Amino acid sequence: MKWSIQIVSPATHTTSATSVLVHFDKGRYLFNCGEGVQRLSFENKLRLSRLGNIFLTRVHWEAMGGLPGMLLTLADGGTQNLRVSGGPNLAHALAATRHFILRGNMGVSANEMRSPNDVFQDDNLKVRAVHVYPAHYTPRAQELAIDESNDMQIRHQLIARAFGKPQAEQQTGRRKTPLVQQKKGYYKKCSGGEIEQRLADEPGQKRARSPEQRTRHISETSLPAATPTEAALCYICEGPEVPGKFDVKAAQALGLRPGPLYGRLQRGETVEGPNGPIRPEQCVGATRPGRVFAIIECPSPAYIESVTNNQQLLALQGSERLLVVVHALGAGVATDARYRQWAGGFAKHVQHMVSAPEVVPDGNPFQRHLRVQAAMAAVDPLAYVLPMSSGTAELPLDAFLQGKNVVRAQSLLRFEVEPRPRLVTDDVPELRTPEAMLASAQAGTLYAGEPNDEAPTTSPTEVQGRESGLVVCPIGTGSSVPSIYRNVSANILDVPGYGGVVLDCGESTVAQLKRFLGHQRLNPHNRRIPKTFEQFVQSLRLLYISHMHADHHLGAILLLHEWARLSEPSKRLTVLAPARFHAWLNDFAGVQPLGLERIDFIDCQDARIDGRSSAARALLGQAKAALGLTELATCGVVHCPWAYGLAMTHQSGWRLVYSGDTRPCKSLVDLGRRTPVTVLLHEATHSDDLLEDAIAKRHTTVSEAVAMAVAMQAENLLMTHFSQRCLALPRWSAPAICSASVPRLGPLVDGPAPVDYEGTQELLGNLNIASAFDMSAYGPADIARYRKNAAKLRQVLRNEIRALAAEEAEDVDEEDPKSPPKKTTANKLQK
Numbered sequence: 001m002k003w004s005i006q007i008v009s010p011a012t013h014t015t016s017a018t019s020v021l022v023h024f025d026k027g028r029y030l031f032n033c034g035e036g037v038q039r040l041s042f043e044n045k046l047r048l049s050r051l052g053n054i055f056l057t058r059v060h061w062e063a064m065g066g067l068p069g070m071l072l073t074l075a076d077g078g079t080q081n082l083r084v085s086g087g088p089n090l091a092h093a094l095a096a097t098r099h100f101i102l103r104g105n106m107g108v109s110a111n112e113m114r115s116p117n118d119v120f121q122d123d124n125l126k127v128r129a130v131h132v133y134p135a136h137y138t139p140r141a142q143e144l145a146i147d148e149s150n151d152m153q154i155r156h157q158l159i160a161r162a163f164g165k166p167q168a169e170q171q172t173g174r175r176k177t178p179l180v181q182q183k184k185g186y187y188k189k190c191s192g193g194e195i196e197q198r199l200a201d202e203p204g205q206k207r208a209r210s211p212e213q214r215t216r217h218i219s220e221t222s223l224p225a226a227t228p229t230e231a232a233l234c235y236i237c238e239g240p241e242v243p244g245k246f247d248v249k250a251a252q253a254l255g256l257r258p259g260p261l262y263g264r265l266q267r268g269e270t271v272e273g274p275n276g277p278i279r280p281e282q283c284v285g286a287t288r289p290g291r292v293f294a295i296i297e298c299p300s301p302a303y304i305e306s307v308t309n310n311q312q313l314l315a316l317q318g319s320e321r322l323l324v325v326v327h328a329l330g331a332g333v334a335t336d337a338r339y340r341q342w343a344g345g346f347a348k349h350v351q352h353m354v355s356a357p358e359v360v361p362d363g364n365p366f367q368r369h370l371r372v373q374a375a376m377a378a379v380d381p382l383a384y385v386l387p388m389s390s391g392t393a394e395l396p397l398d399a400f401l402q403g404k405n406v407v408r409a410q411s412l413l414r415f416e417v418e419p420r421p422r423l424v425t426d427d428v429p430e431l432r433t434p435e436a437m438l439a440s441a442q443a444g445t446l447y448a449g450e451p452n453d454e455a456p457t458t459s460p461t462e463v464q465g466r467e468s469g470l471v472v473c474p475i476g477t478g479s480s481v482p483s484i485y486r487n488v489s490a491n492i493l494d495v496p497g498y499g500g501v502v503l504d505c506g507e508s509t510v511a512q513l514k515r516f517l518g519h520q521r522l523n524p525h526n527r528r529i530p531k532t533f534e535q536f537v538q539s540l541r542l543l544y545i546s547h548m549h550a551d552h553h554l555g556a557i558l559l560l561h562e563w564a565r566l567s568e569p570s571k572r573l574t575v576l577a578p579a580r581f582h583a584w585l586n587d588f589a590g591v592q593p594l595g596l597e598r599i600d601f602i603d604c605q606d607a608r609i610d611g612r613s614s615a616a617r618a619l620l621g622q623a624k625a626a627l628g629l630t631e632l633a634t635c636g637v638v639h640c641p642w643a644y645g646l647a648m649t650h651q652s653g654w655r656l657v658y659s660g661d662t663r664p665c666k667s668l669v670d671l672g673r674r675t676p677v678t679v680l681l682h683e684a685t686h687s688d689d690l691l692e693d694a695i696a697k698r699h700t701t702v703s704e705a706v707a708m709a710v711a712m713q714a715e716n717l718l719m720t721h722f723s724q725r726c727l728a729l730p731r732w733s734a735p736a737i738c739s740a741s742v743p744r745l746g747p748l749v750d751g752p753a754p755v756d757y758e759g760t761q762e763l764l765g766n767l768n769i770a771s772a773f774d775m776s777a778y779g780p781a782d783i784a785r786y787r788k789n790a791a792k793l794r795q796v797l798r799n800e801i802r803a804l805a806a807e808e809a810e811d812v813d814e815e816d817p818k819s820p821p822k823k824t825t826a827n828k829l830q831k
């Protein structure tokens, strides 16, 4: 018997939910799945494939923001069954995701734990939920009892229709062969985060309804209204009993020879020996009850009384079997004397793991991205912004709780519960600060053995004042699933004198923004947007969502929550998005208030250049006035139903066109050609050699994106939304640009292709091209500078892939030197 608990993500100012993973030989249990948990588990090589159960301490986006993305990844990876347990409104929250998740191959069940008697139990764990509430809050009667109403049945039915039906209990976990491998047979997977193309439920069967018809159908079935709850759940978890030791000598003394009778005795049966019956206790030691750990969720000081006065939790404090307590605390709790005094009441042997924003330093867990960014910032400190983080905690650990058994929660910190209780700190990564990384990059020591050719080519003051006012900041530049180098889609603009714009908002955009802009104080490395995260959110005027794929909008709930919290009550926000996004927000507002009453919602369909409704015209007018725009218009693009491109023109003269996800298409060229385009922000998901993939998944290749810019006569092209399979700088070629075409429009570029790479410039005329990296800032001058720096940036990425390969080779050696070489990330990126 071996099991342990491990911190996946501690609570910091940047990401506030504490996530804990429990490892058993057969199965993993995740407590909380906030935004970024998936990316963190890639960064830290935590395998989540055997996950069969997820528990939430709160049905709140902070604790479950990473869950929809995780569900998509688990379903695509072959997980057959997943049970999600949590408090009231859990079924509502899961049913609400039907607007963009459709995964018939994975059974998902929502287990709402409502009363203190609700207990989850399987072979490994017995989990008891303890409900706590803020001081001013009285739970409604229906929050405390099992809900078998008609409304609840509708919610469960919607979950069962968006996912498959849960299979028999014992099958929880992973199927042997991921369904996606049977590509041609009956199931076709689009890139992650996108709706699958399911050809049939079973091999040989014909598909009755297209996936699109199915989501439309489910999306249009309305969800009964729900009211947000403030319940939070603490969990007391008990591991399996440990059987007593078998005493071979005693058995032999009783005349028993080794054989099946030993097993039967061990299982508690009385057996017939040579001299009469033998009872198990004659040769088996006493069974030891299971060991216990607890997760104490206290989201804010308002919950402290409820936690500290709870009888179940008070009883727990004296328990001999309790070995570990994870204190999952919101801001203001660790510094409160009432909580600290209560936390001091546990038995001496208990190990405390403290996860609280004041206690855990706000380090940057994405160290590989930070390394690349530091190397790039050494080349061009204006375009490549070092994300901000802090290496020191506000509150010393012993000010929270004194004793030798108190540690800060850190990613990968582990406590082995069985067989030998002990704290394991070996795997906790060292988090280097951005300043240290940059200093190494400038000294040429960031990458061992590489030439130091990263001397800055741009002085920070060089470009100031030369900009047209348009600076596009890609915050996430990867497609489908977040990776260690690229988070999923998000871009921001700050329109000086007016306010902020967010163009698509993938998971973890809020955390990325806090690192990019600085949280509470300005990021000193960001010379382009003179606003902190809080100031930017307060100034937000427009949120645009191009289409309903999860990698483009899962960060929006938290952003809207922060906007509702931080902005003045008189301020309004325009959300320009497909109608289904509005439906999703309306459903989710039953779980958590999002300030929807202050939001002006415009359906992208109504903002199309070729047909807008009069109601939309008035709202569009207001949105334009709020940002000083003379144009704000969409067009349909070729990707999934209700996918849109966007054009916006500012009265100061700049014009931005954003593609969203699309194949090269006539409507976007037409939208772009109307007046000169300062920057075309265009997806370039696939490299040119993967044109077939691009066609199948309705994306654009690099050369096609260039051809779109040429066709639109754009002045600058900024490419983004890159496949996570590629880290190299994108390459385009004249022949591929010339052969790019659009149905009904024909070739995007006139005339024959120049022969060589150098000749491409002749074809491109004055078009400047740059490829976006996460947390960067590009005005026209930065894009123009990119060509000059391209060779150095290319070298940085080559160094990074080499460094990653070296790290991964080391890992392989440590695990099992004789094992065959594994498929590593570096390997994949090199291709």
Ligand SMILES: [Zn+2]
Pocket: 194, 547, 549, 639, 661
């Ligand atoms: Zn998409």
